[in-house]
Amino acid sequence: MRPVRPASVLVAAAAALTAVTGCTEKGGTQDGDRVINVTATDDKCEVSRKEFPAGHVELAVENKGSKVTEVYVLFPDDRVVTERENIGPGTKQRVTAEVKAGDYQIACKPGMKGKGIRQAVKATGGRTAERDPRLDKAVAAYRAYVQQQADETLPLAETFAEAVRDGDIAAAKKAYAPSRIGWERTEPVAESFGDIDPKVDVREDGLEDGQDPATDWTGWHRLEKALWQDGKIGDREKELAGLLVEDLKDWQKRVGSAEITPTSMANGAKELLDEVATGKVTGEEERYSHTDLVDFKANVEGAQKSYDLLEPVARENDAALVTELDRQFAALNGLLDRYRPNAGSYDFTSYDKVGKADRKELSDAVNALAEPLSKLAAAVVK
Structure with missing residues (x-):
């Protein structure tokens, strides 16, 4: 579980809705009709539209509050469609999403506590094409x-x-x-x-x-x-x-x-990198055992599995992005290999032995991968 820390990513609800379905919109609506603004403050969670067409949508999320927040998209029974934690004050980002018709809730959690401030939303109709x-x-x-x-x-x-x-x-x-x-x-x-x-x-x-x-x-x-x-x-x-x-x-x-779709896979890969950035690199996840690098490697492996499965379609739609992702995954994995004496093993250096400069190097490598990885969902649904 991620710690309560400020982060530079603000895509919670967008990534959340992305997990709902794997169909892309055919014909489509105007770009403005597909954009849903989500504004989080310390005491409000405002959405620009509570009803929108199913299919390809984009959420623009902004935290205008003073607290770190997280945003969830939930099914009526409170199962999580997807979520984004550690949304820092003053940050925003746009994320590609796909939704099928149905009822959902968008919940903002200022301070990352409790059940959150919720808005009921509905995806309706929508012309969709068959998935690749x-x-x-x-x-x-x-x-x-x-x-x-x-x-x-x-x-x-x-x-x-x-x-x-x-x-x-x-x-x-x-x-x-x-x-x-x-x-x-x-x-x-x-x-x-x-x-x-x-x-x-x-x-x-x-x-x-x-x-x-x-x-x-x-x-x-x-x-x-x-x-x-x-x-x-x-x-x-x-x-x-x-x-x-x-x-x-x-x-x-x-x-x-579990609800699994191409876009939830792509956004889940990004979430795993966020897990690394906000918990493993900081040493907060395994604060007693200092086995953070084991978790770190597992998060990266999970992200790479999703990416590898989506890569053929992503390459066809955005070859430059795939080239960059290949490069950054290789760089991060190479850096992690420095901290295990036996290749392929999970016998990693105890994280309390990793110095400040080395932690900064790991953090920079994670961020370098996370930025292009945030674009994978959009590449998959082009």
């Missing part, structure tokens, strides 16, 4: 990949939980980071369910107001603190280890029902 068959294949392949990651996570999580229940701190520490890799690779899909991420991946400072860390904090990071900071495993930790496995089994079962 290559994109249907990309979605199918990505769905299989997400399911595989969930399936492979369970035995690793069970190994971690068993070590905790046995009171074996050394074994639990060894099993901790590997148990998170599949989750980190596919986190945007996992977060789309809304209720699973707060159970398994929240940090103490991510708890909602009124929640008590002693009773309400669960998941990996609660156990991380017990292992590395407290240095002890009690009855509560053993109970939480079992609960973590049960919550991950729930995630595994529900992955098959």
Whole structure:
């Protein structure tokens, strides 16, 4: 889960709606009819239109408030279509989106807390064309990949939980980071369910107001603190280890029902880079274990998987963008390789050993990739 930090990206609702469908608009409306302005302040969430045609749309989102905010697009049952966190004050960006007819809510969360300030919106009608068959294949392949990651996570999580229940701190520490890799690779899909991420991946400072860390904090990071900071495993930790496995089994079962489309894949890849920029590079994600580089690599791998599957269509529509993405992915992966002695392994340098200058170099490489990656969704639907 991302920390509450200012960010230079402001595309939340736009990226959110992008996940709803994979059809592109045929014929289309005037450019102005396709643009929906979302203005977030500390106490308002204003949208320029509450009803708009389904199909190809573009959201222009701006945070005019004084607080860092996040914007969600939600189904009526509160499942997350998609979201963007860490939207800094005074920032804005335009993002390509695709929507199918239906009811949704746009929620702005000033301070990144609570259920947010919500606006009911509706996508109606819309003339759509059949999706490029290559994109249907990309979605199918990505769905299989997400399911595989969930399936492979369970035995690793069970190994971690068993070590905790046995009171074996050394074994639990060894099993901790590997148990998170599949989750980190596919986190945007996992977060789309809304209720699973707060159970398994929240940090103490991510708890909602009124929640008590002693009773309400669960998941990996609660156990991380017990292992590395407290240095002890009690009855509560053993109970939480079992609960973590049960919550991950729930995630595994529900992955098959996730809303996945070409544009949600593209925007999910960008979200994974934002995860790196706001949590891993800063060292805040794994603040006790310092296994941030494992998460970092997994996020990049997940982003690259989406990109690789969408690349044939993106190359046809925007060859220059693909060339730049290839270059930046290679550069970032090469930089990460400096921090693992054995190529292909997940035995990365402990992040507390990575100096300020090196962290800045990693941050710059992430930003260099994130900027062109933010254009992938638009390239896919051209």
